[in-house]
Amino acid sequence: MEQEAARTGAAGRDRGEDGGEVRRGVRADYRPDAGEAVSILAPEVAEFLEGAHVAALATVRPDGRPHVVPVWYEYDGKEFTISTFRGTQKLRNLQAKEKAALSIFTTELPYRQVTVEGTARAGSLIDNVWRERVAARYLGKTAGRAYVSDTADMDHVAIHVRPLTWHTEGFGLE
Template sequence: MSPDTGAPRPPSGPAHVPEAARALVAGPHVAHLATVLPDGGPHVVPLWVGWEGDRLAFLTGPGSRKARNLARDPRVAVSVTRTGNPYVMATLRGRVVEVLDGDAGWAVVDRLSLLYTGGPYPRGEERHAYLVEIDHATAPSFG
């Protein structure tokens, strides 16, 4: 059990991520992130994802529902499908191991924004970057 959340801890060390899953996360494909609500139910949102080394990265505001969920329970599940062909997909599970704010966070946020929009992220609202250590990944393809 995790001492801070009571959530089960995954096996130590990151899992092998299939190359097909790495490629989907590296491309500008919209992903869906699942976190755990306070009542134990799922909370799922679409978002941008990318890689920071071997960690999956995404961004959110510090007061968002997903940020509050992750402060309580760092476990996540992510699905991503290829734009234009949802039968090419990847699923990943893991836990948030680092939250970056300030200049370090904005550097990751801007890399994600550049991938998805071609430019830096607007500075109107505070954003943090979340880094996930993957403990399970698959990349089935049905099309």
């Protein structure tokens, strides 16, 4: 019984040998501070993240209230990259507190979702090559190019979300 309590921890979540939280769909030896991108995800989860799912990005306003917005994203195996315009509320929030959550989910059965919590930071300006690739993923090649062209005169800033915790559901891994 004591051994089981030590393994699952107070919240009843599985714990690894070092006491770190183990999430289904994510390799047990995942360490968020690893310097290089590693394949930490179950193949089903990695494939899901490559789809054109709109994500919900949650940040915290300086007064403590949550702020949640829909975003497009790209995941490189290490962090999620999101594009936003300079001066947005989400950028102001990240200047005050570099924490964020990202929830990516389906809206039709069978429901599947991936939610990460982690550190977030504003990066440099995003180039049109990245923007065209991501816009084509969500809108198709022609409409993606048109979107990038229509918004080319605006400053697009990267937001990088580095996951510290993962939660997945609906992949048969629970």
